[in-house]
Amino acid sequence: MDNNNREQRRIEQRDADVRKLRALEQKAVQSGEKLRSGDRLKAAFHLTRAWSQANKEGLRKEVFQDRVLARLKRPHGKRQEFRLSNWKLRRGEDPKTQDLTEKYKDKSTPHRSLEPYFVGITVAAEHCGANADDWKINMIRDFSIWSRTQNDLDVAPLDDRPAETLAILLNALCAELGSFNGLAETFEVIDRMSCRWDMFEKRLVACEGFYMDQLKFISSPSDRYYGTEIEAMFPLPSVPLLRVPYAVGTMEFELAPDALLRPLDDDENRRYKDVARMPPEFFPENAPGLERAYGNLFFYREVGLAIVPDGRGGFEGNLESRPYVEVEFDEAHPFAGRHQIKNGHMIDLDSLIFLATEFDGKYRFPRICAQDGTDWRLNFPQERPQQYQLTERYPETTGWIFDKDPVRTPGETVFSTEYICFTPVEAADVRHWFAQDLKLEAPWNGDFGPAHVWPECPWPTVDTAEKKSPPLYELNFPDRSFATSIESSLHDGSIEKALQLKIDSLQKQTARLQADWHATRERHSNALLRRWRSDSEANNPTPKDLSHE
Numbered sequence: 001m002d003n004n005n006r007e008q009r010r011i012e013q014r015d016a017d018v019r020k021l022r023a024l025e026q027k028a029v030q031s032g033e034k035l036r037s038g039d040r041l042k043a044a045f046h047l048t049r050a051w052s053q054a055n056k057e058g059l060r061k062e063v064f065q066d067r068v069l070a071r072l073k074r075p076h077g078k079r080q081e082f083r084l085s086n087w088k089l090r091r092g093e094d095p096k097t098q099d100l101t102e103k104y105k106d107k108s109t110p111h112r113s114l115e116p117y118f119v120g121i122t123v124a125a126e127h128c129g130a131n132a133d134d135w136k137i138n139m140i141r142d143f144s145i146w147s148r149t150q151n152d153l154d155v156a157p158l159d160d161r162p163a164e165t166l167a168i169l170l171n172a173l174c175a176e177l178g179s180f181n182g183l184a185e186t187f188e189v190i191d192r193m194s195c196r197w198d199m200f201e202k203r204l205v206a207c208e209g210f211y212m213d214q215l216k217f218i219s220s221p222s223d224r225y226y227g228t229e230i231e232a233m234f235p236l237p238s239v240p241l242l243r244v245p246y247a248v249g250t251m252e253f254e255l256a257p258d259a260l261l262r263p264l265d266d267d268e269n270r271r272y273k274d275v276a277r278m279p280p281e282f283f284p285e286n287a288p289g290l291e292r293a294y295g296n297l298f299f300y301r302e303v304g305l306a307i308v309p310d311g312r313g314g315f316e317g318n319l320e321s322r323p324y325v326e327v328e329f330d331e332a333h334p335f336a337g338r339h340q341i342k343n344g345h346m347i348d349l350d351s352l353i354f355l356a357t358e359f360d361g362k363y364r365f366p367r368i369c370a371q372d373g374t375d376w377r378l379n380f381p382q383e384r385p386q387q388y389q390l391t392e393r394y395p396e397t398t399g400w401i402f403d404k405d406p407v408r409t410p411g412e413t414v415f416s417t418e419y420i421c422f423t424p425v426e427a428a429d430v431r432h433w434f435a436q437d438l439k440l441e442a443p444w445n446g447d448f449g450p451a452h453v454w455p456e457c458p459w460p461t462v463d464t465a466e467k468k469s470p471p472l473y474e475l476n477f478p479d480r481s482f483a484t485s486i487e488s489s490l491h492d493g494s495i496e497k498a499l500q501l502k503i504d505s506l507q508k509q510t511a512r513l514q515a516d517w518h519a520t521r522e523r524h525s526n527a528l529l530r531r532w533r534s535d536s537e538a539n540n541p542t543p544k545d546l547s548h549e
Helices: 002-030 037-056 061-071 115-128 132-140 144-148 161-180 183-192 266-272 427-434 482-491 494-539 543-548
Strands: 195-198 203-206 226-229 238-257 291-309 315-329 337-340 357-359 362-364 367-369 375-379 389-392 419-424
Touching: 002 115, 002 132, 037 061, 037 115, 037 132, 037 144, 061 115, 115 132, 161 183, 161 291, 161 315, 161 427, 161 482, 161 494, 183 291, 183 494, 203 494, 238 315, 238 427, 238 482, 238 494, 291 494, 337 367, 427 482, 482 494
Parallel strands: none
Antiparallel strands: 195 203, 226 419, 238 291, 238 375, 238 389, 291 315, 315 337, 315 419, 357 362, 367 375
């Protein structure tokens, strides 16, 4: 009987371990679970041992790497291969019997991402005819995260109603504001005019070329992902909810007062608007006011709430993801402080270059606005700096090019940093973006901290007397997460007020642009009629004219 009980307990424990393993495998894919420094060495040790066994069984390294790469689901960016050398230890190294912490303290390898270790050990175990779950459980039992992982025997199933409710509230707000303000008519007017949206200056301008994506491309709810270049952005009303750091670094910049530098002429604009790198005229050799300074660079994925057509004549909410780049300089410079880099979204952090952007045929320079209101052009030096530090969200890939939709299509990245993504607001999205810590470590202070609402509240605040938010303990999210802040701001009207201000501004600009369009089209039409009337009178003189002769 005792033997039977022990066997039953062994089976139950095995089932519980497998459930915990599946939970960690899911986190590794969906949220990109990262290992602590000590855990990554243990993972590399287990992968090294598994690969050695598979290699003895005849598995070639190239075949092993190809099989691992084919099974990975997380974003790979520009990476075309899986390199085993980035994930294993050297022969004879064992973190259980040797202190390897100091040796690997400043090294980026072995990498921290958990998923490739799971996949690599699975491939090796299958080749050896072993049970892959046994090998993986043996590995993760050594990790600190193993004791922190709960299974369904420890806690009750998660209640998904808070996330579902917050998603319903965000969609309902967008539906109400879109309908109440008659956004369908506004969008239709914009769609019919020759114009484009200047995202950085937040203005709708008439233009000669066909740049802006028409609304028909985003009107179908079946298109769960919509991407467009920033320069072709349709002006959907939106407000930022949080900014997630995707890359942070400290590096050298060139800066010069924009007022002291001549603009590019028409020939130069035509020559440079399609090139990849900044033109040499950006900073002439003896540019007045030219300075060089080291600063901190921040590349964010800004996630906001946008009002979009739902494809059925109404509106719904979407999460709008766009790049947001900032730079910070110390007090020793006239441009000290933290600033958004306008027109700096097209950036290649592999090569440290800003890519060319244009608006209405004009070359646009990355620039910042100093505290005194002066504009400074900004660039990386032409020569690659000798010293710079960069930390990316996915260091083993191109971690500063964010994924289109990490909830539904993990692993698919945008084409480049010039794209904006739109995804639905559903319970899974609320959990992913607003109910978890999205921090990123930084090289200069050890911990960049969590993703944050920047500044503390990006939408206009409401007077205390107007606040209607319930007590914290009565909210769907009383855990002081980003979801808590967003839910409170729905109750006190802050997000609604911010969206209404964006709608008001867009409709005023649309009305002005439409009035100018109506006036100019009538002026040009009347000019044609006058010209034709004049030509007709010249060719067919009136009797009065003939009698005069």
